[in-house]
Amino acid sequence: MSTIAHDDHHDHKPTGLKRWFLSTNHKDIGTLYLIFALTMFFVGGAMAMIIRAELFMPGLQFVDPQFYNSMVTVHALIMIFGAVMPAGVGLANWMIPLMIGAPDMALPRMNNMSFWILPFAFALLLSTLFMDGGAPAGGWTMYPPLVLQTGDAFPFLIFAIHFLGISSIMGAINIIATVFNMRAPGMTLMQMPLFVWTWVITSFLLIAALPVLAGGVTMLLTDKYFGTSFFDAAGGGDPVLFQHIFWFFGHPEVYILALPAFGIVSQIIPAFARKPLFGYASMVYATASIAILSFFVWAHHMFTVGLPIKGELFFMYATMLIAVPTGVKVFNWIATMWKGSMTFETPMLFSIAFVILFTIGGFSGLMLGITPVDFQYHDTYFVVAHFHYVLLTGAVFALMAAVYYWLPKWTGNMYDERLGQIHFWLSLISSNVLFFPQHFLGLAGMPRRIPDYNIQFADFNMISSIGGFAYGITQLLFVYIVIKCAMGGKKARALSWEGAKGLEWTVPSPAPFHTFEKPPKLTKKMLEL
Amino acid sequence: MLYEPIVILIIKGIFKLKSTLQKLFLVLLFTPLSALADWTLNMRQGVTPISQEIYQMHMVTLWVVTVIGIIVFAVMFWSIFHHRKSKGAKPAKFSHSTTVEIIWTIIPTAIIISLAVPATKLLIKMDDTSESAITVKATGSQWKWKYDYLDGVGEGITLYSNLDSKSKEISQRDSGLSPMDHEHYLKDVDEPIVLPINTKIRILTTAQDVIHSWWLPDLGWKRDAIPGFINDNWAVIEKAGTYRGKCTEICGAGHGYMPIVLEAVSMEDYTKWVDEKKLAQEASKNTSDIVLNMKELITKGEKVYKAQCLVCHQANGEGLKGAFPSIAGSAIAIEASNRLRHIQQIIHGKGLMPAFGEQLSDVDIAAIVTFTRNSWGNNTGDIVQAKEVSEARKKPNVITAGDLKNKKLTTGTKIKELAQVK
Numbered sequence: 001m002s003t004i005a006h007d008d009h010h011d012h013k014p015t016g017l018k019r020w021f022l023s024t025n026h027k028d029i030g031t032l033y034l035i036f037a038l039t040m041f042f043v044g045g046a047m048a049m050i051i052r053a054e055l056f057m058p059g060l061q062f063v064d065p066q067f068y069n070s071m072v073t074v075h076a077l078i079m080i081f082g083a084v085m086p087a088g089v090g091l092a093n094w095m096i097p098l099m100i101g102a103p104d105m106a107l108p109r110m111n112n113m114s115f116w117i118l119p120f121a122f123a124l125l126l127s128t129l130f131m132d133g134g135a136p137a138g139g140w141t142m143y144p145p146l147v148l149q150t151g152d153a154f155p156f157l158i159f160a161i162h163f164l165g166i167s168s169i170m171g172a173i174n175i176i177a178t179v180f181n182m183r184a185p186g187m188t189l190m191q192m193p194l195f196v197w198t199w200v201i202t203s204f205l206l207i208a209a210l211p212v213l214a215g216g217v218t219m220l221l222t223d224k225y226f227g228t229s230f231f232d233a234a235g236g237g238d239p240v241l242f243q244h245i246f247w248f249f250g251h252p253e254v255y256i257l258a259l260p261a262f263g264i265v266s267q268i269i270p271a272f273a274r275k276p277l278f279g280y281a282s283m284v285y286a287t288a289s290i291a292i293l294s295f296f297v298w299a300h301h302m303f304t305v306g307l308p309i310k311g312e313l314f315f316m317y318a319t320m321l322i323a324v325p326t327g328v329k330v331f332n333w334i335a336t337m338w339k340g341s342m343t344f345e346t347p348m349l350f351s352i353a354f355v356i357l358f359t360i361g362g363f364s365g366l367m368l369g370i371t372p373v374d375f376q377y378h379d380t381y382f383v384v385a386h387f388h389y390v391l392l393t394g395a396v397f398a399l400m401a402a403v404y405y406w407l408p409k410w411t412g413n414m415y416d417e418r419l420g421q422i423h424f425w426l427s428l429i430s431s432n433v434l435f436f437p438q439h440f441l442g443l444a445g446m447p448r449r450i451p452d453y454n455i456q457f458a459d460f461n462m463i464s465s466i467g468g469f470a471y472g473i474t475q476l477l478f479v480y481i482v483i484k485c486a487m488g489g490k491k492a493r494a495l496s497w498e499g500a501k502g503l504e505w506t507v508p509s510p511a512p513f514h515t516f517e518k519p520p521k522l523t524k525k526m527l528e529l
Numbered sequence: 530m531l532y533e534p535i536v537i538l539i540i541k542g543i544f545k546l547k548s549t550l551q552k553l554f555l556v557l558l559f560t561p562l563s564a565l566a567d568w569t570l571n572m573r574q575g576v577t578p579i580s581q582e583i584y585q586m587h588m589v590t591l592w593v594v595t596v597i598g599i600i601v602f603a604v605m606f607w608s609i610f611h612h613r614k615s616k617g618a619k620p621a622k623f624s625h626s627t628t629v630e631i632i633w634t635i636i637p638t639a640i641i642i643s644l645a646v647p648a649t650k651l652l653i654k655m656d657d658t659s660e661s662a663i664t665v666k667a668t669g670s671q672w673k674w675k676y677d678y679l680d681g682v683g684e685g686i687t688l689y690s691n692l693d694s695k696s697k698e699i700s701q702r703d704s705g706l707s708p709m710d711h712e713h714y715l716k717d718v719d720e721p722i723v724l725p726i727n728t729k730i731r732i733l734t735t736a737q738d739v740i741h742s743w744w745l746p747d748l749g750w751k752r753d754a755i756p757g758f759i760n761d762n763w764a765v766i767e768k769a770g771t772y773r774g775k776c777t778e779i780c781g782a783g784h785g786y787m788p789i790v791l792e793a794v795s796m797e798d799y800t801k802w803v804d805e806k807k808l809a810q811e812a813s814k815n816t817s818d819i820v821l822n823m824k825e826l827i828t829k830g831e832k833v834y835k836a837q838c839l840v841c842h843q844a845n846g847e848g849l850k851g852a853f854p855s856i857a858g859s860a861i862a863i864e865a866s867n868r869l870r871h872i873q874q875i876i877h878g879k880g881l882m883p884a885f886g887e888q889l890s891d892v893d894i895a896a897i898v899t900f901t902r903n904s905w906g907n908n909t910g911d912i913v914q915a916k917e918v919s920e921a922r923k924k925p926n927v928i929t930a931g932d933l934k935n936k937k938l939t940t941g942t943k944i945k946e947l948a949q950v951k
Contacts, residue, residue, distance in 0.1 A: 058708035060700060066782040066852045133852060139779045145756060146739040146781060149881060151852075233757020239740060240755060274614070276624040304742060305753045306760035309656045313649060320641045327637045328630070334605045335629070339621035341614045352609070356602060363594035370644065372651040373587045375750035376572055379742060379777040444569035445746045447777040450785030452700055454714050456569065499620075 013513045021116070024108035026093045027511060029115050031410070033090025034403075036118060038479070040082030041396075043126070045472055047075035052434075052468035055461050060452055068451035069137035074125065076140035080257065081164045082122055084391065087399045088260040089114075089171045092199045095406065096175060098504035098511060099193045101184025101520045106177035114170035121163035128153035139449060141250070142217065144231040144242050148224050158221045165210040172203035184503070186522040190284070193502050194277065197284050198263030201291045202256050208295070209252040216245035240305050247298035255294045257391060259287060261358075261398030262329060265351045267502070268405050269333050272348035273340030274499035276528070279332040286325035286332075293322050303374045312371045319369035323362065330359055345497070346420030350401035353428050354394060361389030364439065382442025388435045400427070400478065405500075407485050408492030412510030415485035423481060426474040433467030501528050573746045576768045576793070580749025582651050590644060597640070655750070658763045661731035665722065669734070669741030669754040669776065670883050672783030672840055676722045679733070682796075683803040686810065689888050692786045693717040694835045700786065701844055716773040719836055721790035723806075725799035726766045735759045738883065742778035745789055751777050766793040782852060783840045816892040817919035823899070823912055830900025833893050837885065838901075846905040853881075857905035865911070870928060872898055872913065872921040879928050886922065891915035 013019060023029055050071050054062050063071070093111065097104055105111045128135040133151020136142070142157070150157065179200050183192070220242070222228040229235020231242045270277040277283065299307060299315040307315075333355050342348070364386040368377050377383060400423075407415050437460035446457045453461065492509040503526060507515045520526070574584045612618045663681035667674055678686040692700075696715050699706040708714040724730055734743045736754040744751030748764040751774075766772075774789040794802065821829065835844075842848045846857040861867045861874065875894050878884035885894065892915040902911045 058714065059704075060702045064702065064782070064849055065785065066849060069779065069782065069784070072779075137781070143740055143778075146779065149739070149781065233755075239757070273612075274620040276622070278623075279625045279630055281625070282630055304751050305755065306758070309652060312652060316648065316652075317645060320645055323641055324634060324637050328634060330601065331633045334601065334608065335626075337605065337608045338612065339608075339618070339623075340612050341618045341620040342609065342612055343614045352605075355605070359598065359601070363598060366594060366641075367587070367590050370586065370590060370648045372648055372655055372750075373583055373590065375655075375752075376583055376587070376746065378751060379744075440570045443572045445573065445774070447744070447775050447785075449779040450775075452708075452715060452785050454716050455709055455712075 022112065024104070024112055025513065026097050026105045026108070026111065027410075027513065029105075029111050030090045030092075030094030032115050033086045033093060033118075036115070037083050037085075037087035037090055038482075040078050040086070040122065041475070044075050044078035044083055045475065047071045047078070048468065049472050051075065052465040054451055055453070056465040057462065058453055058455050058458050063451070065451045066134055066137055069139075069449065070129070070135040072449050073136050073138060073140050074129070077125060077136075077160075078122070079391075080140070080253070081161075082118070084257050084395050084399065085168060086118060088199075088202070088257070089168070091195075091260065091264070091399070091402050091406075092171075092175055094410065095504060096178060096196055096199060097182070098409075098507065098515060099196050099502055100179060100182065100187060101503050101516045101522070102178060102182035103514065103517045105174050106182055107174045110170050111174055114167045114174065117163050117167040117170075121160045121167065124156045124163070125160040128156045131156075141246055142220065142242075143246075144220060144223065144239050147220060154224060155221065158217045161217050162214055165214045168206050169210055172206035175199055175203045176207075184516070184519045184522055187527065190281065191527050193263075194266035194280065194283055194287075195260070195263035198259040198266070198287055201287050202259045205252045205256050205259070205291055205294065209249045209256070212245060213249035213253075216242055216249070219245075240302070243302050243305060244298065247301045248295070250301065251298045252291070252294045254387075254390070255291055257395045258358075259291065261354065261395045262287060264398045264402040264405075265333060265354050268347045268351045268401055269336050269355075271405070271497050271500040272345065272351075273337050273342050275336060275340035276501075277332070278335035278338075279328075282328055283332055286328045289325045290322060293318060293325070297322065300369055300371075300374070303371050304378050316369060316371040320366065323366050323369075326362055330355060330362075341499075343498075345404070345417060346415075346424050347401045347405035347497075349421065349424045349428075350397050350404065353424070354397045354401065357389055357393035357397065357432075361386055361394055364389065377442060379448050380442035381438040381446045381448060384448050385435050385438035385442060388438070392435070393431050397427070403482065405497070406504075407482065408496035409504060409507075409509050409511055411486045411489075412492055412508075413485050413489035414492050414496070415481055415489065419477065419481045419484075423474060423477045426477070427471065430467050430470035430474055434464055434471050435467070437461075437464045437467075575747040575749045576766050576770065576772065577748055577764045578767070579651075579655055579764065580747060582654075583749045586647060586651060589647075593640060593644065655762070658731050658761050661729040661763055663724065663728060664731040664733065665724070666733040666735065666759070667722075667743050667754065667789075668737055669743065669780070669787070670737035671739065671781050671881070672776075672787040674718075674722075674741075674743070674776075674787060674789060675737075675888070680731075682725070682800060683806075686803065686806050688720050688722065688806070690718040690720055690722065690788075690790065691836050692788060692840070693719050694832075694839075697786070697835060697839050698844070701839075704844075713773065715785065716775070716788050716790070718788055718790045721771070721792045723792045723794060723799060723802050724766065725796040726769050726793045728796065729763060729765050731761055731763045733759050733761050738881075739780050740778050741776045741780045741787070743774075743789060744777045745772050745774035745791055747772040747774075753778055766791075769793050769795060782849070786840055813890045816890040817915045819892045819915050821892070821896070821914070823903075826896045826899040826912065827903060829893070830896035830898070831904075833889070833897050834900055837889070838897065841882075846901065846907075856901050857907060859907075862901050862907050863909055865909070868898075868911065868913070869921055869924065871902070872918055873924070873926055874928055876918075876922055877926050877928060891918040891922075894918045 019028065020032065050063060054068055093105065131152045133153060136150050136153050136157045138147035138150060179196055219230040223230055223232060229237040231237050231239045266277055266283060297315055297319045299311060300319045303312060368374050368386060404415060404420055441457055441460050446453055494508050495505045496509055503520060572584055572587050574581055663683065664679045666677040666679055674690040676688050678684055695711055696717055698704055699708055699711055699714060734752045734754040735758060736756045738756060741754040742751050743754055750762055752760045752762045770793055772791045772793065776784060776787045841853040842856050847855040856862050861871050872894065875897060876884065876886035895913045895915045895918045898913040901907065902909045
């Protein structure tokens with residue numbers, strides 16, 4: 001009798017609007033997050049296309065400089081807060097309970113709320129595009145006094161950021177509560193999959209960093225409307241104070257985007273190398289030390305503001321130090337591949353590309369960290385190339401890898417492997433055509449955030465734009481692959497990948513609406529990583 | 530097995546023949562491209578001892594990361610080619626090795642220390658601005674640079690660098706002009722800063738409205754120009770020539786349109802320039818007695834308008850909707866009762882519009898006012914002479930006097946405006 005009732009319960013799910021708007025189910029909320037992130041990826045991507053179209057040739061062709069600046073600003077805010085972060089949280093929602101054998105997230109109602117804040121926050125932000133004075137155009141870094149020149153869009157910008165912060169903090173609290181309280185009996189912290197570890201550490205970063213940003217933007221708000229002078233020298237304030245506050249949030253934010261990507265790759269490479277992850281413990285410690293160090297390097301974003309030399313030296317040393325734990329991670333991934341038995345399905349291809357291209361981004365990061373040379377690199381296209389290598393061919397590639405890796409578990413179907421491979425190779429080539437020449441542009445002296453340039457920069461900009469358009473179009477293929485997979489295809493087995501390890505592969509594919517309602521009895525084999 | 534000796538060979542080669550390979554690497558990688566026009570790939574070496582050292586530091590770091598990258602990725606690709614299932618590779622079981630992990634923590638640490646030591650020395654050298662012969666203050670504002678010679682030969686000179694008018698015309702949307710026709714498009718100014726070579730020059734940077742950043746790649750550094758604060762840096766230029774740079778901190782719509790041009794000349798030529806400049810500066814101070822006819826005023830006014838007003842108010846005088854108000858059809862530029870307000874708005878600025886009173890002479894302002902009151906359908910027929918401007922300077926500011934209480938105060942103008950009211 002109990003079996004039948006149990007099965008009934010599995011199938012029971014709310015339908016229609018109720019299912020999606022009032023959901024407290026971690027899988028549905030995870031799906032919502034992922035769909036939202038993909039949508040925002042295309043909205044932000046469309047803005048990138050406008051930027052690349054304007055930069056295709058010297059001269060102003062399509063947009064006014066002010067609108068161009070708005071595109072630069074809103075593109076960044078959307079990609080960071082709307083695409084990469086929600087995609088990471090979506091994966092965490094879907095996978096963490098499955099990976100630790102929990103029935104759901106610890107705080108399911110808050111989970112619903114933290115998602116549903118997002119569409120409203122982005123409605124606020126995107127509505128500014130239609131306002132008098134245009135959307136925010138002072139760069140996503142929102143440096144005063146420039147940001148205070150924003151028109152009617154200003155309070156919308158500030159409150160959108162507040163909402164995004166609240167949403168992320170709630171998500172972070174939920175992940176910490178889930179991981180610390182709801183692991184299947186017998187699973188110790190050091191037996192958790194690395195993806196779970198990286199998300200726990202990321203959650204602490206979110207909780208520590210986002211309130212600082214909230215404070216900073218609130219000070220902007222009072223400076224603009226309530227007569228304070230936090231960032232106004234004429235009233236005894238200091239514009240650079242905002243930069244310190246912003247980057248105290250901003251640098252950990254970089255790792256908020258990158259650490260989950262590290263976690264994803266650490267799941268996928270062992271699965272396709274059919275060999276345990278090399279140096280699990282050192283991976284955990286390296287992640288934690290990167291996270292801690294990320295709070296002591298913020299001023300490397302501001303070497304040119306005129307810091308005292310002792311400060312510049314401190315931040316240079318701290319920044320260079322981060323290369324050590326990051327290097328350890330890269331070496332561990334390669335050692336995991338070493339003497340494995342590798343196959344190269346799409347998730348593995350994206351993961352390998354991640355390792356190489358993220359490392360290239362890390363190399364340019366090390367170069368940027370050397371203060372005297374940074375005086376040349378700072379605020380040029382060299383920086384643009386650097387952070388796009390880290391965030392696009394880094395974080396976004398890892399997120400793509402994750403989607404391909406877990407799609408069979410989510411949909412019950414295998415995706416079209418041939419199309420997946422095509423998507424990978426096109427993405428790989430186009431993104432490098434897009435971003436590699438930007439290193440040269442920066443070194444040759446092209447500043448960031450300019451709508452027009454001298455003919456000296458024309459050739460590489462054109463190449464970069466062609467790469468950009470190609471990358472943009474290629475991502476439509478990704479949407480097609482995902483939809484096709486959701487609609488049908490070769491049925492996936494519970495263990496969708498031969499070498500995959502972890503509790504998520506012990507439940508059927510697609511994963512039932514409710515899983516692990518009774519904690520799984522862990523065997524030694526199930527805890528293998 | 531085949532790849533191992535090749536990889537070792539490559540690595541040995543790099544260490545042995547660094548400079549040869551450096552060229553070869555670039556040539557090989559970009560052969561089809563280098564055949565074409567100006568494909569600048571690398572950082573400029575610059576013309577100061579510091580900029581050369583920075584270039585060296587850049588090249589050393591670049592090579593260190595390139596070699597590390599080649600080694601690490603070579604190992605990875607070797608594994609990818611050999612340890613694949615399709616070749617029948619059986620997975621090994623190992624999952625850690627303390628020795629290896631210690632080694633690959635210590636080696637990167639050592640490399641980083643070896644980079645940090647020269648970087649520290651260079652930074653300390655750059656920090657020493659003492660004993661400079663000439664001090665110039667660069668003040669950024671939306672969107673031009675003002676230079677004040679504060680100390681040394683040339684003391685007392687003030688000049689403004691605006692984007693050159695040819696670039697301005699080309700850069701207008703739908704101008705029909707091609708950027709290809711202007712070699713220094715967006716990299717030229719109407720009046721460059723002139724400095725002597727082989728002299729230690731201290732350059733202070735600050736700003737009037739928002740943060741800007743003063744960058745000349747050939748000097749090897751950039752420094753932010755921050756309102757209310759002054760930064761300093763220095764340079765000894767070793768080669769005469771014209772050096773071009775740009776503002777590198779986003780500062781609003783005109784961020785891409787405020788270049789920096791420095792002409793480095795011999796001390797002899799510099800002294801000559803200083804004398805001429807001082808004479809010209811003296812002459813432009815007293816222009817209030819100049820009387821011009823309508824045609825002369827409009828010709829002059831159009832020229833000054835293009836240099837000072839075009840970026841915001843546009844060539845057609847209509848501004849940019851939502852950001853910069855239109856002059857064409859604006860009450861201030863048409864109604865007779867607003868004549869004083871019109872002149873004073875240019876002198877004192879208003880809101881986002883900067884004050885031009887200090888920068889422009891009486892006759893220049895008179896010309897702009899006449900020009901804008903008689904262009905784009907503003908057919909007032911008004912003629913404003915320099916004397917009227919000179920008198921408007923002495924009168925209380927009608928723009929801020931009445932509506933200060935209701936006006937949104939913008940950063941930086943607060944104190945100034947309050948002082949004016951008092």
